[in-house]
Amino acid sequence: MKKCQTCNDYFDELGEWQKICKPCFAKSKRAEKAREQELENEKAGFLYTIGTLNRRIAELEAELLCLKKDNVFNPDLIKKIRVLAHPDKHNGSELSHNVSKVLNALTQKTNTCI
Numbered sequence: 839m840k841k842c843q844t845c846n847d848y849f850d851e852l853g854e855w856q857k858i859c860k861p862c863f864a865k866s867k868r869a870e871k872a873r874e875q876e877l878e879n880e881k882a883g884f885l886y887t888i889g890t891l892n893r894r895i896a897e898l899e900a901e902l903l904c905l906k907k908d909n910v911f912n913p914d915l916i917k918k919i920r921v922l923a924h925p926d927k928h929n930g931s932e933l934s935h936n937v938s939k940v941l942n943a944l945t946q947k948t949n950t951c952i
C-alpha cells in the first residue's frame with residue numbers, strides 16, 4: 839500500500855515508480871487533455887486575429903499608397919505635364935516619347951486608386 843501524493847488515499851501500487859493512485863492519474867490525464875484543447879482553441883483564436891489584422895494592414899497600406907500617389911502623382915498635374923511634354927510640341931523627339939510613356943503609366947497607376 840502506498841499513499842497517493844495527490845489525494846492522500848492509500849492504494850495498491852504497481853511499482854515503486856507509481857506516485858499517485860489510478861483515479862488521480864486518470865483525472866490528471868483528463869485535465870491535461872482539457873488544457874491541450876484550451877491552448878489549441880486559444881491558438882486558433884490568435885491565428886484568426888492575426889489574419890484579420892494582416893488583412894487590415896494590407897487595406898491600410900493600399901490606402902496610404904493611394905494617398906501618397908495623390909500627393910506625388912496628382913492626376914491633374916500629370917495631365918498638365920503630359921500636355922507640356924507631348925511629342926507634337928517637341929518635334930516628335932525620342933525624349934518626349936519616353937516621357938509621355940512614363941506619364942501614361944503613372945496615369946494608369948493613379949487610376950487604380952479610388
Ligand SMILES: [Zn+2]
Binds near residue numbers: 842843844858860863
Ligand atoms: Zn489519488
